[in-house]
Amino acid sequence: MSKDLPDHAAVVVIGGGVIGASIAFHLAEAGVSDVVLLERDELAAGSTCKAAGGVRASFSNAANIAIGLRGLEAYAQFARDFEQEIDFRRDGYLYLLSDQQNLDVFTESVALQNAHGVPSVIVSPEEAQRISPLIDTDGLLGAAWSPHDGKATPESVVMGYAAAARRKGARIIRHCEVTGIDSDGGTITGVVTEHGRIATSTVVVAAGAWSRAIGAMVGVDIPVSPVRRQIAFTEPLRELPATSPSLTIDFPSNFYFHPEGKGLLLGWSDPDEPEGFNLKFELDDWLLGLGEIAGTRAPAILDYGIATGWAGLYEVTPDRNQIIDRCKAVEGLLVATGYSGHGFLMGPATGEIVRDLYLGKEPSYDIRSFALDRFSAADIERGETNIV
Template identity: 75%
Template sequence: MTRSIPTEATVVIIGGGVIGASIAFHLAQSGVEGVVLLERDELACGSTCKAAGGVRASFSNAANIEIGLRGLEIYSQFGQLYGQEIDFHRDGYLYLLSDPTDVEVFTESVALQNAHGVPSRMVDPEEAKRISPLIETGGMLAACWSPGDGKATPESVVMGYAAAARRHGATIIRNCAVIDIASTNGTITEVITEHGRITTHQVVCAAGAWSREIGDMLGVHIPVTPMRRQIAFTEPLAELPDHSPSLTIDFPSNFYFHPEGKGLLLGWSDPDETEGFNLRFELEDWLLGLGEIAAIRAPAILDYGISTGWAGLYEITPDRNQILDRSNDIDGLLIATGYSGHGFLMGPASGEIIRDLYHGITPRYDITDFRLDRFSDVALAAGETNIV
């Protein structure tokens, strides 16, 4: 069935996850008329709905710390701001460290975080176990505890931003895939969708793992690689601890868990995963790998079965940092993608940054390290993608 879509727009946002919804709200709120958001499926149905919901400021890069702090600030009052409850809890992040180099790096990062107002600190293994009772400390050297970090419900955040964007006049169109983007002499002229054409001179690519395809439509290389990540949920735990961090992460292995209902959410980044749009939830091999780590770091978890799970996509850039920029090659193209697993927590600041770039205003955050041209041949030759 062909649906009715606007024939023209001031700006078209491609992608209906947390990034796209936040951008739609911030643009519309700032007075931009004719904001149109296009989502190929349902809102929050891509990577956002598969996210673990973590929100943190415990980064090793000053700009990411500030962006994370903004996420924590906004999500802590999201219900009052947007009339949408998002189940935000600030129960902290705990990073388990068993490599001397990692201990050194985290110690330096904690100093940087403290300088920006983040109350993180290094703790010994015994205190780490008091904070996260399910862990075992064998082989651990130290841990990093960031009590101000937290988690929320990603889908609820998207719905809150989308509703607020509509109240400010934005149009949100679901089940409408972008087929192509036309340009003339380096200037965008229209967005071509499966339901018709929209005349516009401004496009925001917030398409997550699908961003490379959007860039290709305009001849702009957006170096985002899709990579499957799986999450599983345990059956209820008979002795679930009274308290547990928003996320406990075994840093060397990327195994993590947090309470979810009466059980646990379990995650692990399989180092043998290959790139691509594989969204099959394939538990057996993945669970074997996770089980080897859990047997050492949190063996009590192995006593419980898996009730369900899912697979989602990370949108990974070569340096694992996001792209927030205005294209130098195509007039009218703004890019907000490549968050490499951090998109949910960066949603609030990303909306503000793209709003400011749209209006020609210097953002309040230093986004120098997040420009697209850091991946150019010249930048790569100079080693300019070493962002930590």
């Protein structure tokens, strides 16, 4: 057995991204002794380090609005509370709307957001261009503008949470892959790793796109599927706008961009991308699709070459909403995964929710719609339930 591996832990958190790090911190801060976080690679090496870093409360349901507001609040004071700079900026989210149905949906969502304290608004195409000068207004009917949304640096957040968790007594063990979970009569008894076994009665699955394989170790289906998402960075722009939103998103194509250094970060979710653990950064076909959208919505972007890029994974559920729940089938198994691209912004609230679930307290967020068992077999097969 590795000398770094304890014999016993009160809680074992599997996954060293922002979700796992936040959970480990919040448990340790609450006084839970013997919290152990296991990461098979480096901290933040999975989806977290490939995230665009967006943080928003501009959602279409009250539960996610509350979680997003908590993320914005926590990250706004993160540097002070955790002594870790995360480059948090509140430059807003701008959603570009080019058909009436989407404009109607976003108008309803803005009303809901306003009712929960989010100062979003529907703006004209001309106002949208003032906010995000690189866009073309041709074909736009309007835009949804949420000025208090923002962005931060995901890997810095993980380092801040991890350092604080250690100060509170948590153990964080890197390069330690989980190979099995032991149970007896439907109750968790231990976690088996490549370096040995840890006896425990509680496991938290926070392994992102790899969560389904962890659940299968105890016969629990966690319905998340990995889907590649690619991001590219342009060469420096000669005339980068003085101000630009944290994210400008063309809806529903999901092409988005924001300033990154002296250039732009470009993202697009290819609807034809197959499920799987493909992490190759492949420009050709992806760039053709992105370029077609950008040529209509932000043609100036096409004048600049691509300097670099990367590929990461979303962990997608059938309804594109996260799973945060205590498993009913296996005692001692908690699940926090399936964020479908929203995990970074939901890290702070998730840590608080899982802490409360472990302590037997009622979470201060409405998590009924995030239940593990909410999907029918048909939902999982079709993947056609509601999308956030």
